[in-house]
Amino acid sequence: ETGVTQSPTHLIKTRGQQVTLRCSSQSGHNTVSWYQQALGQGPQFIFQYYREEENGRGNFPPRFSGLQFPNYSSELNVNALELDDSALYLCASSFSGRDNSPLHFGNGTRLTVT
Amino acid sequence: KQEVTQIPAALSVPEGENLVLNCSFTDSAIYNLQWFRQDPGKGLTSLLLIQSSQREQTSGRLNASLDKSSGRSTLYIAASQPGDSATYLCAVCGNTDKLIFGTGTRLQVFP
Numbered sequence: 254e255t256g257v258t259q260s261p262t263h264l265i266k267t268r269g270q271q272v273t274l275r276c277s278s279q280s281g282h283n284t285v286s287w288y289q290q291a292l293g294q295g296p297q298f299i300f301q302y303y304r305e306e307e308n309g310r311g312n313f314p315p316r317f318s319g320l321q322f323p324n325y326s327s328e329l330n331v332n333a334l335e336l337d338d339s340a341l342y343l344c345a346s347s348f349s350g351r352d353n354s355p356l357h358f359g360n361g362t363r364l365t366v367t
Numbered sequence: 368k369q370e371v372t373q374i375p376a377a378l379s380v381p382e383g384e385n386l387v388l389n390c391s392f393t394d395s396a397i398y399n400l401q402w403f404r405q406d407p408g409k410g411l412t413s414l415l416l417i418q419s420s421q422r423e424q425t426s427g428r429l430n431a432s433l434d435k436s437s438g439r440s441t442l443y444i445a446a447s448q449p450g451d452s453a454t455y456l457c458a459v460c461g462n463t464d465k466l467i468f469g470t471g472t473r474l475q476v477f478p
Contacts, residue, residue, distance in 0.1 A: 257410075259410075286465070286466075288466075293470070294470055295371070295456055295458075295468030295469050295470045295471055296411070296456075296458075296466070296468050297468075298465035298466060298467070301465065309465055311465060341408075343410055343411065345411075355401060355413040355416045356401070356411075356413065356466065357413065358403075358410040358411040358412070358413075359410050360409050360410040361409070361410045363408070
């Protein structure tokens with residue numbers, strides 16, 4: 254059973270640039286969620302995708318967008334990067350968002366915006 | 368608006384101690400509650416999931432309880448070991464399919 258994998262592990266960008274983060278879901282999972290974790294804080298929900306459609310969104314601006322592909326892998330795109338976007342971005346997969354199945358997290362992508 | 372609080376923020380104990388981590392949440396309308404472990408710079412590992420209809424879950428030296436009516440959960444770690452050193456996060460899942468996390472308890476177990 255393959256776990257959740259994220260790429261890249263680390264990334265440095267300049268304010269105003271755009272970034273794409275990638276996630277491969279755990280085998281058999283059809284739901285993917287993205288979280289942002291600032292240093293010393295708990296993760297904050299960005300959005301969730303189920304069967305290639307957005308299925309819930311947290312309090313993040315539209316410059317945070319995502320995609321889910323037919324193989325259930327996913328991308329998180331952030332446009333017009335700001336310094337406060339520096340954080341650990343976590344991807345989590347599960348089988349159907351409402352069946353009380355535990356979320357399985359990847360190791361995250363550490364984004365630094367300078 | 369759901370808010371999750373974890374106490375204490377940090378804890379340092381000698382090896383072998385039994386310890387309790389606390390989590391409280393403001394809205395009792397939850398589907399489940401999960402406890403996670405996070406090692407520095409790493410992702411989250413799910414430890415225990417308690418469904419809203421359950422009172423507790425156990426896995427090895429870990430036991431988590433849930434009192435939904437009072438908005439509280441505890442994670443009990445028996446016979447702590449240095450390898451238990453990590454940040455422990457509590458998260459609740461409501462009817463919006465998202466997890467709301469506390470800020471975590473940073474645990475250090477020294478030999």
